[in-house]
Amino acid sequence: MLNVLYFASFREILGQAQEQLPADYQTVDCLLKDLAARGETWQQALLHNQNLQIAVNHDVANRQTAIKAGDEVAFFPPVTGG
Amino acid sequence: MFPHICIQEEDFDLSTEAAKLREGHKDIGAVVTFVGTVRDINEGDEVSILELEHYPGMTEKALEKIRLEAHDRWHLEASHIIHRIGKMYPCDQIVMVAVASRHRENAFHAAHFIMDYLKTNAPFWKKETLPDGAERWVDARVSDKEAESRWAK
Numbered sequence: 001m002l003n004v005l006y007f008a009s010f011r012e013i014l015g016q017a018q019e020q021l022p023a024d025y026q027t028v029d030c031l032l033k034d035l036a037a038r039g040e041t042w043q044q045a046l047l048h049n050q051n052l053q054i055a056v057n058h059d060v061a062n063r064q065t066a067i068k069a070g071d072e073v074a075f076f077p078p079v080t081g082g
Numbered sequence: 083m084f085p086h087i088c089i090q091e092e093d094f095d096l097s098t099e100a101a102k103l104r105e106g107h108k109d110i111g112a113v114v115t116f117v118g119t120v121r122d123i124n125e126g127d128e129v130s131i132l133e134l135e136h137y138p139g140m141t142e143k144a145l146e147k148i149r150l151e152a153h154d155r156w157h158l159e160a161s162h163i164i165h166r167i168g169k170m171y172p173c174d175q176i177v178m179v180a181v182a183s184r185h186r187e188n189a190f191h192a193a194h195f196i197m198d199y200l201k202t203n204a205p206f207w208k209k210e211t212l213p214d215g216a217e218r219w220v221d222a223r224v225s226d227k228e229a230e231s232r233w234a235k
Contacts, residue, residue, distance in 0.1 A: 005137070007135065007137055007205065007207065008135055008207035008209070008219055009207075009219045051222075055137070055140055055205070058137075058139050058140035058143045058144075059140075059143075060203075074137060074140065074205075076137070076205060076207070077207065077219070077222070078202075078221075078222030079201070079202060079203070079204060079205050079206055079207060079222065080201075080206065080207055080208045080219075080220045080221070080222050080223075081134065081136070081165060081177070081200060081201065081204055081205075081206025081207070081208065082118055082165075082176070082177050082197060082200050082201040082204075082206070
C-alpha cells in the first residue's frame with residue numbers, strides 16, 4: 001500500500017488529508033494520472049497544476065520519482081512559511 | 083544540549099534562546115538572530131489571524147538539512163531554528179533563526195541563507211483570516227524563490 005497525503009489548500013480542495021492506495025504504480029506520474037481520473041477537481045489540483053509540489057518519504061520529489069509499497073507520497077502547493 | 087529544530091505552538095523568548103545557543107561556547111565571536119513576526123496587512127488587506135500548517139516529519143527533516151548546509155558553508159559553532167505553528171495574530175513571533183560563529187560575516191550570511199531556504203524549502207503553509215471572516219491561503223512569492231537562488235553555489 002501507499003500512504004498518500006494532501007496538505008494546505010490541496011487538503012481542502014480535495015476534501016481529504018490522507019488515504020491508502022494500492023501500491024501498483026511505478027512512478028509518481030502514474031499515480032497522478034490515476035488520481036486525475038477521479039474528475040475535474042483532481043485534474044486541476046494535481047495533474048494540470050504547474051505549482052504542484054511532491055514529496056516521497058519526506059524528500060522533495062518529482063513526477064518521475066519511482067515509488068513502491070510502503071512509501072509515503074505527499075502533494076502540496078508551494079510553501080509559504082517563515 | 084538543546085534541540086536544534088523546534089516546531090511548536092508556544093511562543094519563545096529571544097534572550098533565553100540566544101543564551102542557550104551560546105552556552106558552553108568560548109569560541110564564539112558573533113551571534114546573529116532573526117525573528118519573523120506576523121504583519122497586520124498582506125496584499126493590501128488587513129489580516130486578523132494567521133494560521134500555520136506544516137508536514138510533521140518532513141518539516142523537521144527539511145529544516146535540519148538547511149541547518150547542516152549552513153554549518154557546512156559557514157563553519158558555524160551553533161545554530162537553532164524555531165518555527166511556530168497554529169493560530170497567530172499580528173505582532174506575534176512566527177519564526178526564529180539564531181546562529182553563532184567565530185566571525186560576524188559568517189553568522190550574518192548563515193542566518194540570511196537559512197531564512198531564504200526555509201521560505202522555499204520547508205513545508206509550512208500560511209492561511210490568513212481577514213476581518214470579515216474570509217479565509218485565504220497565502221500564495222508563494224516569486225521574490226522568495228529569487229532570494230533562494232542567490233545562494234546557489
